[in-house]
Amino acid sequence: xxxxxxxxxxxxxxxxxVEFTRNVVTDLCSYPELNGRLHFALHDISAERLSWAxxxxxxxxxxxxxxxxxxxxxxxxxxLRGAAYVVNEIQVGGYAATRLDFDIPAxxxxxxxIADTLGIGGIFRGLxxxxxxxxxxxxxxxxxxxxxxxxxxNPMAMLPWAVYEGTGFSRVYGLCHSVRDTEAxxxxxxxxxxxxxxxxxxxxxxxxxxxRFEQDGESLYPKLATVIExxxxxxxxxxxxxxxxxxxxxxxxxEHSAEYVPWFMRHDGQVSRYRIFVGDYLERSEExxxxxxxxxxxISSEExxxxxxxxxxxxxxxxSVETGQERGLHVNVRNGGLISSLPDECCVEVPCRVGSFGAxxxxxxxxxxxxxxxxRTFLNVxxxxxxxxxxxxxxxxxxxxxxDPNTAATLTVDQTVAMCDDLLEAHREVLPPALLR
Numbered sequence: 001x002x003x004x005x006x007x008x009x010x011x012x013x014x015x016x017x018v019e020f021t022r023n024v025v026t027d028l029c030s031y032p033e034l035n036g037r038l039h040f041a042l043h044d045i046s047a048e049r050l051s052w053a054x055x056x057x058x059x060x061x062x063x064x065x066x067x068x069x070x071x072x073x074x075x076x077x078x079x080l081r082g083a084a085y086v087v088n089e090i091q092v093g094g095y096a097a098t099r100l101d102f103d104i105p106a107x108x109x110x111x112x113x114i115a116d117t118l119g120i121g122g123i124f125r126g127l128x129x130x131x132x133x134x135x136x137x138x139x140x141x142x143x144x145x146x147x148x149x150x151x152x153x154n155p156m157a158m159l160p161w162a163v164y165e166g167t168g169f170s171r172v173y174g175l176c177h178s179v180r181d182t183e184a185x186x187x188x189x190x191x192x193x194x195x196x197x198x199x200x201x202x203x204x205x206x207x208x209x210x211x212r213f214e215q216d217g218e219s220l221y222p223k224l225a226t227v228i229e230x231x232x233x234x235x236x237x238x239x240x241x242x243x244x245x246x247x248x249x250x251x252x253x254x255e256h257s258a259e260y261v262p263w264f265m266r267h268d269g270q271v272s273r274y275r276i277f278v279g280d281y282l283e284r285s286e287e288x289x290x291x292x293x294x295x296x297x298x299i300s301s302e303e304x305x306x307x308x309x310x311x312x313x314x315x316x317x318x319x320s321v322e323t324g325q326e327r328g329l330h331v332n333v334r335n336g337g338l339i340s341s342l343p344d345e346c347c348v349e350v351p352c353r354v355g356s357f358g359a360x361x362x363x364x365x366x367x368x369x370x371x372x373x374x375x376r377t378f379l380n381v382x383x384x385x386x387x388x389x390x391x392x393x394x395x396x397x398x399x400x401x402x403x404d405p406n407t408a409a410t411l412t413v414d415q416t417v418a419m420c421d422d423l424l425e426a427h428r429e430v431l432p433p434a435l436l437r
Contacts, residue, residue, distance in 0.1 A: 005037075005084065005322075006037060007037060007038075007039055007069075008034065008037050008038050008039065008084050008085070008318070008322060009039040009041055009082050009083045009084055009085075010024075010028065010038065010039070010040055010041070010083065010084070010085045010086075010087060010318065011041040011042075011043065011079045011080055011083040011085070011086045011087070011147075012024075012040065012041070012042050012043065012053070012079075012087050012089065013043050013044075013076065013079065013086060013087065013088045013089065013090060013136060014043075014044060014088065014089040014090035014091065014153070015042035015043055015044045015049070015050060015053035015057075015072075015089070016044040016046055016048075016049025016050060016052055016053050017053075017089035017091075018288050018291055018292045018295065019288070020087065020089045020152055020312070020314075021042070021053050021056065021057065021089065022056060022060070022295070023310035023312040023315070024087055024310075024312045024314050024315050025040060025056075025057050025060050025061075026060055026064070026307050026308070026309065026310065027309055027310055027311065027312050027315030027316075027319075028066075028068075028315050028318065028319075029060055029061060029064040029066035029068060030064060030066075030309055031315075031319055031323075033319075033322070033323050034066075034319070034322065034323075035065075035066055035067055036066075036067040036068075038066065038068035038069070039068065039069040039070075039071070040057050040061075040068055040069070040070050040071070041071050041072075041073070041078075041079040041080075041083060042054055042057060042070065042071065042072045042073070042079070043072070043073055043074070043075070043076050043078075043079035044074070045074065047074060050072050050074065051072075052292075052296060052299070053072070054070065054072045055299050056295070056299055057070050058070050059299055059305055060305065060307060063304055063305060063307060064307070076136070076139060077139050077143050080139055080140060080143045080144050080147070081143050081144065082144065083143075083144045083147045084144075084146075084147055084148070085147060085148050085150060085314070085317075085318050086136070086140060086144070086147055086148070086149045086150065087150050087151075087152070087314050088133070088136065088149060088150065088151035088152060088153050088159075089152050089153060090129065090132060090133075090153050091129075091153065092125075092128045092129045092132055092430055093128055093427070093430050095285050095286075095289065097124075097125075097128065097427060097430065098115070098116075098121075098125075098281065098282070098285055099282065100124075100423065100426045100427065101115050101120070101121035101124050101125060101423070102115060102121065102279060102281075102282055104419065104422050104423050104426060105120045105121070105407075105419055105423075108410075108411060108415055108418075108419045109410055109411070110265075110406065110407055110410050110411065110419070111259075111265040111266075111271070111278045111406075111410075112259055112265070112278070112279070112281075112406070113255040113256060113258055113259050113265075113276060113277060113278060113279070113280045113281065114255060114256045114259065114280060114281040115259070115281055116154040116155060116281060117154050117155045117156065117157065117205070117206045117256070117260075118155070118206070118207075118259065118260050118378060118381055118382070118404065118406075119259045119260070119404055119406050119407065120401055120404060120406075120407050120419065120420075120423070122154070122155045122158075122381075122385075123381065123385050123397065123400050123401060123404065124423050124427060125154065125155055126155045126158040126159075126382075126385040126386070126389070127385065127388065127389060127397065127427070127431055127432070127435065128427055128430040128431055129153060129155070129158075129159065130158060130159065130162040130166075130385075130386065130389040130390075131389060131432050133151070133153070133159045133162055133163055134162055134163060134166040134167055134389075134390075136149070136163070137149065137163035137164075137166070137167035137168075137169040137172065138167045138168075138169070140169050140171075141167055141168040141169040145169070145171075146171075147171065148171050148172075148173060148317070148321070148358075148359070149163070149169070149171060149172040149173065150173055150175055150313075150314040150317055150318075151172060151173070151174050151175065152174075152175055152176075152314070155382070155385075156174045156176055156205035156206065156332050156347075156349075157174075157204050157205045157206070157332065157346075157347050157378070157382045158347070158382050158385055158386050159172075159174065160172045160173070160174045160332055160333060160334070160347045161334070161345070161346060161347040161382070161383075161386050162386045162389065162390065164334050165345065165386065165390060166389075166390045170334070172333070173317070173331040173332065173333060173352075173359060174205060174331060174332025174333070174347065174349075175313040175314055175317070175329075175331065175332070176205050176206070176313075176330070176332065176349070177313070178205070178206060178208070178251045178252050178253075179201050179208060179251050179330040179349065180313075180330070181251075182201070182210065182249065182250075182251040182252075183197075183199050183201065183210070186210065186213060186220075186224065186249060189224065189227055190220050190223045190224050190227055192215050192220055193215065196215045196216055197213075197214070197215050197220070198212070198214050198215075199212060199213055199214075200212040200351065200364060201251060201330065201349075201351070202338075202339055202348065202349060202350045202351070202364040202367070203251075203339070203348065203349060203367065203371060203375055204346075204347075204348060204349060204375050204378050204379070204382075205332050205347070205349045206251070206252040206256060206257075206260070207250065207251075207252060207257075207260055207374065207375060207378050208250070208251040208252075208330075208349045209246075209248040209249065209250055209251065209367070209371050210248055210249040210250075210251070211248060211364065211367070211368075213249070224249070228240055228243075228244070236273060236274055236275055237254040237274065237275075238254035238255070238257045238258045238264055238274045238276065239252065239253065239254045239257050240254070241274065242257060242261070246370050246371065246374065247368065247370065248368065248371060251349075254274065254275075254276070255276060255277050255280045258274065258276045259406045260378060260405065260406070261374075261377075261405050261406070262405040262406060262408060262409035263409075264276060265278075265406050265409070265410070266406070266409040266410050313329060316329060316354075317329060317354055317359070320354040320355050320356075321354060321355065321356060321358060321359075323356075324355055324356035325355070326353060326354065326355035327353075327354050327355070328351055328352070328353060328354075329351075329352050329354055330349055330350065330351055330352065331349070331350065331352040331359065331361060332347050332348065332349045333347065333348065333350070333352075333361050334346075334347060334348075335347065335348045337363065338350050338361055338362070338363045338364060339363075339364055339365070339366070339367060340363075340365055340366045341366040341367050341369075341372040342367070342372060342375060342376075342379070343379070346379055346382070346383065347382075350362060350363075350364055351364070377403075377405055380400075380403045381400045381403055381404050384396045384397075384399050384400035384403065385397075385400045388400065388435065389432055389435075392432060392434030392435065393434075393435075394424075394434070394435050394436075394437075397420055397424065397435060398416070398417050398420050401416050401417075401419070401420050402416055407419075424436060424437075
């Protein structure tokens with residue numbers, strides 16, 4: 001059985017990530033059942049970032065006493081060979097590419113907040129990331145076909161879809177915190193007992209919805225409605241407005257949700273009323289760079305690192321498969337009937353049981369029609385972006401942008417095409433040649 005293997009090789013692709021390498025390694029080193037069995041194989045395309053990740057990982061292993069092996073390589077296939085789990089944390093183009101995703105659309109009047117999942121920024125992050133994700137899937141199909149690909153990289157709804165559609169590899173599971181964080185937020189908001197609350201949450205990544213919210217079998221939605229109606233401040237959140245209009249609470253933050261629909265970002269009054277932080281992700285990225293600098297300084301000192309358990313989703317997934325301790329997580333996987341009102345081939349976010357048997361995504365049936373309709377507007381952009389890369393079709397890039405709700409609410413057709421041309425040229429070095437003129 002898998003959970004009895006003597007050595008558990010976990011490969012980190014994009015290991016120079018500030019957050020995920022530290023959190024996943026710290027969590028895994030905290031499990032006594034895995035002590036002495038772990039091999040962390042670190043890969044990054046940047047030798048500098050890889051050196052940083054190596055020093056960080058070795059410090060964590062030493063500080064926790066986990067007796068884990070650590071190896072580093074600039075060769076991806078070498079890191080993958082013999083891996084049982086592959087944690088994908090890449091950000092193709094880094095902060096410089098993200099800056100372009102914001103700055104060029106802003107010149108055309110397009111506002112964005114996070115710009116990594118949908119919207120014009122999500123489209124172009126997808127265009128430059130999908131080829132790398134597909135290459136990773138192809139390598140895994142050849143080098144470690146029984147491994148699990150646990151991917152944190154956005155755009156989450158695009159990347160697993162592209163991997164299983166464009167390669168022979170299907171054991172790909174997208175992991176995102178938004179469902180877990182939303183369920184905890186709602187539990188606290190209504191003062192419910194976390195031990196007695198149950199949820200059913202499903203949809204697309206960053207546009208999933210809480211379908212059932214119950215305590216002891218009784219719906220907590222009426223109580224939530226009361227809490228919201230009594231709070232003018234809560235009613236100044238985009239996600240609360242979406243809940244009030246569509247009847248189910250969305251899993252993504254208000255800032256991020258605002259750029260998935262056409263009703264907020266275009267209008268100055270709505271941006272003010274709902275306190276939408278335009279350019280939010282740029283500030284977060286700059287904070288990550290400051291955090292990296294602080295962490296590098298800490299690694300260089302002799303003081304113990306300030307390590308905290310994060311209960312990272314990849315850590316919990318690996319622990320459940322290896323020990324047989326069953327858990328319920330949410331994963332992003334090929335639909336294949338899990339949500340009956342959405343196409344089989346798309347990538348959906350659904351509940352999943354994880355244990356020694358592996359991962360078993362749970363079917364949820366049909367979504368309420370208004371939620372399926374919202375998801376389909378998201379699906380249109382996601383599908384065209386995936387097909388643009390897999391089919392090498394530049395026209396699909398324009399079409400994805402023309403169907404994006406926030407872009408369409410802001411620009412004319414000609415302006416949208418011109419913006420895409422500018423972005424294609426700016427990102428030329430990291431885009432598939434078939435998309436370039």
